[in-house]
Amino acid sequence: MSNFVSFEAPDTGEMTGRGLILSLMNAIGTQRITAAQIVAAGSAFGIEDSAMRMATTRLTREGLLESAGRGLYISGPASRPLRDQVRGWRSVRERTKDWDGxxxxxxxxxxxxxxxxxxxxxxxxxxxxxxxxxxxxxxxxxxxxxxxxxxxxxxxxxxxxxxxxxxxxxGDYAAPDKVNFRTLWNLDALQARYAQALAALETSAARLDTLPLAGAARETLSLGQAAIRVINLDPLLPDAMIDGALRARLVETMKLYDASGKDIWRRYYREAG
Structure with a gap:
């Protein structure tokens, strides 16, 4: 059975309590989270405390969260295979090799x-x-x-x-002339997504210090999640087909942005607590 529920938080638009908790646990790599932090995260997105508590209860019931003590949660067994896949965005370069055709x-x-x-x-x-x-x-x-x-x-x-x-x-294949595997991917669209995500991260990084702490936390999670989706859902095509250097630049920029985002969230939790 698929666990693609981890990707259900929207790229844009209104964040749900369920999507927010899964993003915190899967996208930004939180190891554990307290009930108080869950409520504080909801506040940053304008989600009521009761909705966050209800989402926590349902995710725990589904095995996507697991209680690790009173008011403390970790990723549940149902989410771990895809959680590991989601967090694999950092190792894109190590996941590929030279293509021999x-x-x-x-x-x-x-x-x-x-x-x-x-x-x-x-x-x-x-x-x-x-x-x-x-x-x-x-x-x-x-x-x-x-x-x-x-x-x-x-x-x-x-x-x-x-x-x-x-x-x-x-190693080789024979097919009708009209069959060309290389045309199965929209290469222009893929490269446009790299460029758009990169520009969004660079623009945001330059202005984070000017934002209120809650706004900065909200922005780093939303934009970081969107960039991680671009990376994780990328087909990792070889350089012979795609601009691999642009993709690599996106990943490296996201690593820096992720570090900034984690620091902002730590400060936000301290201020909210």
Missing amino acids: GWLAVPAGNLGRTDRKQLAARSQALRLYGFAEAEPDLWVRPANLAIALPALRSELIAIGLDDRAMLFAL
């Missing part, structure tokens, strides 16, 4: 198409790792991930791929 393929014709919930989980898991659907029930991506096939398959299954799925490495 080969491809990875997951044929899905044997996995069934009647269970809509599982279809969605399958699609989301594969897309999170940069696979695109080349033909109905055939998912592919460049073979430039620095992970062995068995380990990659296990990671995909942990976040929603069917446990009967098979994963292949293709």
Whole structure:
């Protein structure tokens, strides 16, 4: 079963109590959080205390949070596989290798198409790792991930791929002339997202000191979360297909912004407490 609930907090618009808590735990990497901090975080986003408490109770019931003592919470077992994936944005460079022109393929014709919930989980898991659907029930991506096939398959299954799925490495393939795997990704849109996220982080970083502490906390979480989504949902295409240097600059800028955001949140909690 997929745990993609961790991505449900919106990029823009109104933040929910549920989305805020998951963002705090998953996106910015909070190890543990107190009930008082949860309420204070809600206050920064204009969310009522009762709504934050209710969201905490529901997330605990679902296994996405876990009580670690009176008024203290950590990530629950249901959220940990995807939590680790979300926090993997820092290691983008280490997750790829030089591309030799080969491809990875997951044929899905044997996995069934009647269970809509599982279809969605399958699609989301594969897309999170940069696979695109080349033909109905055939998912592919460049073979430039620095992970062995068995380990990659296990990671995909942990976040929603069917446990009967098979994963292949293709050194070459023959197909009709109109089939070109390289065209499955909108490269211009991907690079535009890198540039937009980078510009937003740089603009925000230059003005954080001018904002009230609650406003700075709110901005670093919202913009940081949006940038992390861009990085984590990026297909990690090879430099032969995409501007890898621009992507690397985004990641390095986000690391600096993340450090600033964590410091701001620590100060905000102290002031609110």
